[in-house]
Amino acid sequence: MILTETCMHAAKCEKAKELVTGGIAPIDLVSEVNSYGLASIVLAKCLGCNQAFKFDTSPRLKSGNFDVNIRAVWGTLVTGNGLSHLNELLDVLDSPGLSRRSFLDIKLKINDWWNKYLQADLDRAIG
Ligand SMILES: [Zn+2]
Structure with a gap:
């Protein structure tokens, strides 16, 4: 699951950990890539290393x-x-x-x- 993957990344990424230490949330929702009716595909990014995570808002x-x-x-x-x-x-x-x-x-x-x-x-x- 992408949420788990994103959380695990934030817990392991050294640059993300530095942001957390400074009181900054390391994962940011960047944009909605596309929408299909009520569902969307959303892009999140690690502000530490810029790794992107794309996920659907509905299965x-x-x-x-x-x-x-x-x-x-x-x-x-x-x-x-x-x-x-x-x-x-x-x-x-x-x-x-x-x-x-x-x-x-x-x-x-x-x-x-x-x-x-x-x-x-x-x-x-x-x-
Ligand atoms: Zn990172």
């Missing part, structure tokens, strides 16, 4: 989508809403929204998961 699942985005679409669908409602809510929260393409991609995957689950459940009930 990326086997489907290729970020967990937080799937949860957002899932929650939107089960409450009977759609992309406009989700993005309006996220806008009020001052958060980036999902593109129509991402929302539909995730919606199709969720539909597929539900279909597979229901089919397996039906197969068990019949068999």
